[in-house]
Every structure is written in C-alpha cells, then in structure tokens.
Amino acid sequence: MLAAYLPGARNVDLREVPDPVPGVGEVLLATKASTICGSDLRAIYREHLGEGPEAYQGVIAGHEPAGQVVALGPGVEDLQIGDRVVVYHISGCGLCADCRQGYQISCSSPERRAYGWQRDGGHSDLMIANRRDLLVLPDSLSYLDGACVACGFGTAYEALLRLDLSGRDRLLVVGLGPVGLAAGLLAKAMGVTEIIGADPSPERRELAERLGAATITVSAAQGSEVDAAIDCSGAGAGQLSALQNTRRWGRVVLVGEGGRLSVDVSETIIHRQLTIHGSWVTSTVNMADLLERLDRWGLHPADIVTHTFPLAAAAEAYQLADSGASGKIGIVWQE
Template sequence: MKGAVFLGDRIVELRDFPDPQPGPGEVVVAIKASGMCGSDLHVYREQAGRATTSGEHINGHEPAGVVHAVGPGVPSDAARVGDRVMVHHYIGCTRCDHCRSGWPQMCTGQSFRAFGTQEHGGHAPFMRVPAAALVPLDDTLSFEAGAAIGCGTGTAWGGLERLGDIGGRTLAVFGQGPVGLSATMLATARGARVVAIDPEPARRAHAQRFGAVAAIDPTAGQAPEALRELTGGDGVPLVLETSGASSAIRDGIAALAPWGKVCLVGLGGEARFGTVDVHRSQMTLMTSWTMSIVQQRQCAAFIARNKLPVDDLFTHRWRLDQVVEAYQEFDRQAAGKAAIVFDDAA
C-alpha cells in the first residue's frame, strides 16, 4: 500500500509499505478519513534529517475508519470487523497510573509512542493499532468528524475540561483555526459566553456562526481592552489560547479578571510576564495536551447527542494521491480543517 511520509523542508511523498497484519491484541483499521492537524506543520516544515522526518513512519495522527481485521486475543466486545471507530493516537506501557487512567501520552513507563511519528499513522489505506486504542464512532457522525475529534476537536474539549465549569461564564478563545473553532462550538453548547479572537475576518465570521457572541480582531487595537469593555471592565474569567502566538498568550493574561484561568493549547509561543504584574491577580496558568481516551469518547458522545456541526469545520477534503498539494495548501494556514479521505480503503 501507499503511505504519506514527511521528509522535511516541506516535502511530503508517497512511499510503498507492506499491508499491515494484526498481531495479538491488535486490529487493522481501514482508514476512511485521516485528519490534517496544525501540529503536522511543525514536522512538515522541519529541517530534513531530523528523526521525525526520516520517512520511516507513515504520518497522520487523526484516523477514523472501520475495523478491517482482528488479531488473536481481541475480545469480540472490544472490536469486530465492520465496527466504525476512531483511534486514540498515543500508546503507552498500559501499566503505569497515567496509562491506566486513560492518559498514555503521560506514560511514565518509558513506552510512550504516537501514531504518525513513532508508529505508522493514518495517511494510508490501512493502519495497525492496539484494540485498546479504539474509540467507537457513533453512526450519526461522519468519518471526517471522527478524525477531527481524534485530535483537533478533542484537543479543544480537553482544554475546556481543564478550565472546569464554564457554563454561564465568559470565555475568550484566542485563535479560530480548527481547534479554536471547535472550542467556540463546544463551549457555546456547554453554556459559555464565547468571545472569539482572530486576525482573519473569515475565521471571525465562522466563529460567530458557531455561537460566539462577539469577535475581536487583535490587529485592530488592544484586545485586552476590548475584552474588558465587553465585560463591563471586569475582564474575562476564562481564556483558552489555541493559536500558539506569544502575543495571544500575553493578551490573554492581560485580559484576565481576578482569579481568572488561562489554558494554553497552541504550540510554539512563549509566555513572558513579570510576577509583580500578575501576583495580585491570583490567576491560574495551565496547559492542556490533547485529551484522554475517556475524554475522546465523551467528546464524541456530546457532539452526537447535541448534533453539533463538526463537519462544518472542513473546507478541504483530499485524496491520498493529492497529499503534496494538500499540505502545500494547508501550509498557507488560510483555510479551515482538512482531511485525507478514502472512498474505498479496500
């Protein structure tokens, strides 16, 4: 089969790989949609020769599809051929407390691996995974929605979970790319009053269609002042930063109300502040690394139950043989969510 690999310096190509066969405790998933994640761009742009751009592993860590084959030792209630599934894209030792609580990405057993980097990922017709990494995909959700929930949308859910009870409270979401838009949609459905911040007019408009009560262009003036004006001078109690921009982190902290919380999801920025300036704010500054496998299932159930329009995140769907063009377009970061889709994974 063909699989897409990153070679560094913005080069992606298709290479031949053996069709995977399931071992004990494993299944093979026939991929129907494999999401393209913003974090892919860090590897796509990486200097050639780095370990993550070696071309040894198929990329793509947002897979969804159907169970194609089941290996020995997999209980029938864990996986059966034809099951619609998502994949939690981390593997741990399965024995440490973090793994047992559904957080293999926090594994302390020196066994942490991620699909798409240390293990073959979803940018191929088939993918071998441990049966324990499967998450059911509701019949009402598309495979593209399942791919989004597997990382980008699920990451937004994980950040909201870190912030705690958001119902009835004002939440500023910095960045309205796929993760930020997902946060706007999910937080609105959970009862928050969302203010969206993004420099792109189309993304701000999309956020308001997803329920944002206001949208701010951070390049047009002072975003913290605009947020304070929207809150009667109080500042916002909750901030979710999804863009990875240092300026957004700075503005989010500056816009906080006393006792406010900031959760950092975006990658690449720096948080710099003087402790004297924030000491009396009693703020909480936290990070959120995607979501647990339990939260992935809960996020999918919430979306299905509330009929949320996750498919509206997508602006591009590409065939595997279009992967070069797909990442060239994605690298411009001017569009919404994208996925590699397979009409017939067989």
C-alpha cells in the first residue's frame, strides 16, 4: 500500500509498504479521508519537536482519518465489515482517570500513542486502529466530514463547551484557520448570533464570512468587549487579543497550539475578573455527542475544506496547507 511520511524540512516521503494485519482488539480500515492539521505543520512537517506528546517517531503521518472497516481482529465483535468510522487520534492506556473519562488526549501513561505521531496514522491506503478509538459515523456525514471531526471540529466543540455558550453571548474567534472556522460554525449552531472573526489573512476572513462562520470579520480585534473569546491562532499576539477584548467577568478559552504569551496579569486578568480555560482536543464522549449533533443540525464539517488531493499528491497538499491562505486541506480516496 502507499503511505506518506513526514521527514521534516517541509518534505513528504511517499513509500510502498506492506499491508497491515489487525491484532487482538484492532480493526483494519480502508482510509477514505485524512485531513491535514495545523499541529502536523507546526510540529512535524516543518520540524520535529521530538519530545513529549508531540514526539514524532517516523511513523505514517496523519492524525485525522475516517474510513471503512475491512477486517476485524480477534475480540472485536461490535463492528461489522463495511461500517463507517472516525478515528479518535490518541490511543491511551484505557486505565488512568483521564482515559476512563474519555480524555485519552491527556493520558499520562508511557503506553499512550497518537496516530500519525507515535503509531501509524491515516495517510495510507489502509490503517490499523484500536477498537476503543473508533466512533461510528452517522449516515448523513461523509468520510470527509468525519475526518474534519477527528481533531479540528472535536477540538473546537470541546473549547466551546468550556465557555458554556448561549444565545446571549457575543463571541470573538481569533484565528480563522480550520479550527477557527469550525468554532464559528459550531457556535452559530449552538445559538450564538453575533460572532466576530479576527484574522490578518483577507482570504480567510472572506471564507469565514462566506461560510457563515462569522457575522463580521476584522484583521485585528480592537475594543470588541465580547462576552466570550476563543483563541485558535496559537500565536502570542492572538492569545493576548482574546484576553484584552473580552469584557470584565468574561470567559476566554485558549485552544490554538504554540505561541508564548506575555501579559500583565493584574491589569488584564485579575482586575477584570476573567475566567480562562485551556482546552486540549476533546474526549471520545464529547466527540460522539458532536457527531450526533452534527447529524441533527444538518451541519457538514467538510464545508470548510477548500482543496482535496489524492494521496499521491500529498506533498502538494502539505505545501498548500502550509501557505496559511486556504481552508482545510483533505487527502481523499475515491469511493
């Protein structure tokens, strides 16, 4: 089968490798869609950070896959050949407190392995996944929808849950990349009627307005005085903007990875009585809830995908994603 690896220095290495065979508790999937995440770009494509949960171990890339079940390993009895599934992209120990709550992302066991980082991911014709990491995809959602949920939409949904949003809130979304677009669309579905999107890229601002992910867009948020803000930029300036443009007693969630934040804590946070959350991906519980709600809302995450490529053109796909001027980029397989 064909598989893509990320050796660093903005290169993509395509290789022919043997087809995998599922073991006990594992499932073999025919990959149907595998989208590109900003974390892939920041921590693997451009360079290899090499430490902690972002340590890339030279495996098949791609941590946002969706696919179809083609074989079941011993002990897997609740799925059938042909089932359509989304892969939750971290496989934890299954025993720690975080895993028991569905937050495998926060598993602290040395057994923790992320698809596309420490174990083979979805940039391949076939992939192996643990049964406990799979969520069934509703019939109304496409494989590309599912791939978008696997990380980006799941991450945005978790962050919005932390903000406890309602129709009373005026929301600021800082950074209109794929996660910011997801946050805007989900907030709208959750009843928020006024969403300010901030991004220096005119292409991304135009896309956010066209998709309805923001009611108004600006190149930089200034004096917004919103009730709640979410930073999806992963940049220190964006994170500070989210804090400074939230009203007294407001709520802020930081979800964009990376960046260093320098802030006058007393003036910006303490005296203004802000509540600040850090939110990292989501849980399998909330991802399952999101899939069900997307079905009811009639919302398709793939709407934020602006370009798709076959696996053979993965290098071109990564180059475009790294340009920062597009929406979500997907690698797809023909049905």
